[in-house]
Amino acid sequence: MLLNLKKYSFLLQQLISRDFKVKYKRSVLGVLWSLLNPILMMCVMAIVFTNVFKFSTPGVNYLAYLLTGLTYFNYFSESTNLAMSSVVGNFSLINKIYIPKYIFPLSKCLFVGINFLLTLIPLYAVIILTGTGLNVYHLLLPISFVFLFLFTLGMGMILATISVFLRDMFYIYGIVLQILTYMTPIMYDITMLDPRLQFVLKLNPLYHIITFARTIILYHQMPSATSFLACTVSSLVSLLIGLIVFKKNQDKFIYYV
Amino acid sequence: MDSMIRVNDVSMKFNLGIEKNFSLKLFFINFFKNINKKKEKPKDFWALRNISFDVKKGEVIGFVGGNGAGKSTLLKVVSGVMKPTEGTIEIGGNICPMIELGAGFDMDLTARENIYLNGSILGYSKAFIDEKFDEIVEFSELQEFLDVPIRNFSSGMTARLAFSIATIVDPEILIVDEILSVGDIAFQQKSENKMKSMIGGGTTVLYVSHSIQSVKAICTRVIWIDHGKMVMDGKPDEVVKAYLKASNLE
Numbered sequence: 001m002l003l004n005l006k007k008y009s010f011l012l013q014q015l016i017s018r019d020f021k022v023k024y025k026r027s028v029l030g031v032l033w034s035l036l037n038p039i040l041m042m043c044v045m046a047i048v049f050t051n052v053f054k055f056s057t058p059g060v061n062y063l064a065y066l067l068t069g070l071t072y073f074n075y076f077s078e079s080t081n082l083a084m085s086s087v088v089g090n091f092s093l094i095n096k097i098y099i100p101k102y103i104f105p106l107s108k109c110l111f112v113g114i115n116f117l118l119t120l121i122p123l124y125a126v127i128i129l130t131g132t133g134l135n136v137y138h139l140l141l142p143i144s145f146v147f148l149f150l151f152t153l154g155m156g157m158i159l160a161t162i163s164v165f166l167r168d169m170f171y172i173y174g175i176v177l178q179i180l181t182y183m184t185p186i187m188y189d190i191t192m193l194d195p196r197l198q199f200v201l202k203l204n205p206l207y208h209i210i211t212f213a214r215t216i217i218l219y220h221q222m223p224s225a226t227s228f229l230a231c232t233v234s235s236l237v238s239l240l241i242g243l244i245v246f247k248k249n250q251d252k253f254i255y256y257v
Numbered sequence: 258m259d260s261m262i263r264v265n266d267v268s269m270k271f272n273l274g275i276e277k278n279f280s281l282k283l284f285f286i287n288f289f290k291n292i293n294k295k296k297e298k299p300k301d302f303w304a305l306r307n308i309s310f311d312v313k314k315g316e317v318i319g320f321v322g323g324n325g326a327g328k329s330t331l332l333k334v335v336s337g338v339m340k341p342t343e344g345t346i347e348i349g350g351n352i353c354p355m356i357e358l359g360a361g362f363d364m365d366l367t368a369r370e371n372i373y374l375n376g377s378i379l380g381y382s383k384a385f386i387d388e389k390f391d392e393i394v395e396f397s398e399l400q401e402f403l404d405v406p407i408r409n410f411s412s413g414m415t416a417r418l419a420f421s422i423a424t425i426v427d428p429e430i431l432i433v434d435e436i437l438s439v440g441d442i443a444f445q446q447k448s449e450n451k452m453k454s455m456i457g458g459g460t461t462v463l464y465v466s467h468s469i470q471s472v473k474a475i476c477t478r479v480i481w482i483d484h485g486k487m488v489m490d491g492k493p494d495e496v497v498k499a500y501l502k503a504s505n506l507e
Binding site: 010011013014015018021022025026090092093094095096097098099251254255 | 271272336337338339340354356357360361363365366370373374377378379380381382383
């Protein structure tokens with residue numbers, strides 16, 4: 001797989017730039033939406049959760065807390081959604097021309113990745129404006145991007161495979177994602193919860209990846225060795241399972257799409 | 258020079274019942290049905306059965322046979338789109354599969370952007386497209402519309418663009434599935450000439466067509482396929498004659 005990645009890198013680049021052009025071509029604000037969208041979402045959620053539910057995160061700024069979680073979670077939900085439909089959606093190509101099929105979920109995860117990097121601009125704006133401040137550990141933050149990307153890519157490949165054989169997956173995953181939104185501590189702090197429930201939520205790899213980022217951004221600390229380990233293991237396991245599942249089934253795709 | 262394409266005992270099985278298990282609902286229905294009825298045998302359909310042939314460099318091979326005989330499936334197997342259920346395929350050069358023109362065109366992108374997108378899908382490198390860009394545009398005669406999104410193109414214009422991109426390569430193996438003429442009369446003439454020069458240029462060609470005349474005119478060897486099996490393989494005149502006789506057309 002990796003060998004012909006080089007050969008197909010131009011195709012990958014073309015697919016990503018196509019997605020980018022198509023996404024923004026017909027909107028007036030264009031790329032600005034990538035920056036505005038997370039800010040607007042953060043405002044809505046902040047108003048609801050601080051005023052209606054009286055959530056707070058002691059010691060750290062709630063807006064920065066919320067936006068960190070949102071930025072990471074949005075990357076995951078958007079990438080997996082697009083990756084899931086990427087194989088089925090490109091059926092006309094797969095049926096006519098030989099293209100390595102992993103290109104499709106990979107290009108979606110990279111495309112949303114570019115968006116993710118753009119959303120770091122509003123995130124850092126909020127970090128600075130809320131007085132959260134920067135620290136030297138921010139240099140470690142890109143590692144969390146890698147964790148997030150690998151974990152998401154693995155899940156995306158699994159979902160793309162399942163959705164070829166079972167179209168209901170598109171509906172099922174919509175609900176799963178909804179559940180995951182609440183199961184991931186985006187708008188609340190996990191310490192607010194019952195210890196047993198905390199244990200369950202900690203099985204969610206996204207929790208560890210987001211916590212890794214929050215430890216740096218909000219608590220100005222170096223993420224612990226356990227945090228590193230949890231992130232590394234979950235992202236690599238997800239990627240490995242994704243690759244195996246996808247590779248084992250890709251030759252059968254053509255009969256089902 | 259030995260063979261460019263070697264097809265060894267290739268068989269291709271389709272499961273016709275496959276469409277049934279598309280949704281969860283049907284999956285459960287079938288699941289409970291199966292409990293009651295015991296196992297129903299899935300309907301297997303062999304699109305290709307024990308096909309073997311060698312293609313030498315420079316040969317132009319025509320495939321004849323009725324609808325659903327397995328010609329297009331065979332081309333898809335050779336071009337790598339499908340993996341054969343049994344048997345192997347060895348390829349000794351780069352393939353240009355002209356099975357579908359304009360695959361992956363994006364209606365929202367301009368002609369210029371689509372040349373790069375479609376080119377990359379066909380496996381061209383960026384340097385190659387940069388180099389051939391003017392040639393593609395010139396052949397398609399769409400100079401004035403380069404920066405127009407192709408959603409505003411007529412179908413003929415889109416087909417011209419697609420044809421121009423697909424035929425810009427000098428492939429070692431060319432696979433053609435009945436797409437000789439596109440566009441208006443002037444362009445049809447032009448595209449047919451282009452195809453003839455590509456085929457005549459010493460390339461190895463696999464050619465599927467229902468036009469007996471063009472098969473006779475172009476091919477150096479003809480293979481007749483019927484119901485997934487190879488019926489005859491030999492000189493164009495002989496095979497075409499036998500094929501027409503069997504089809505009660507002579």
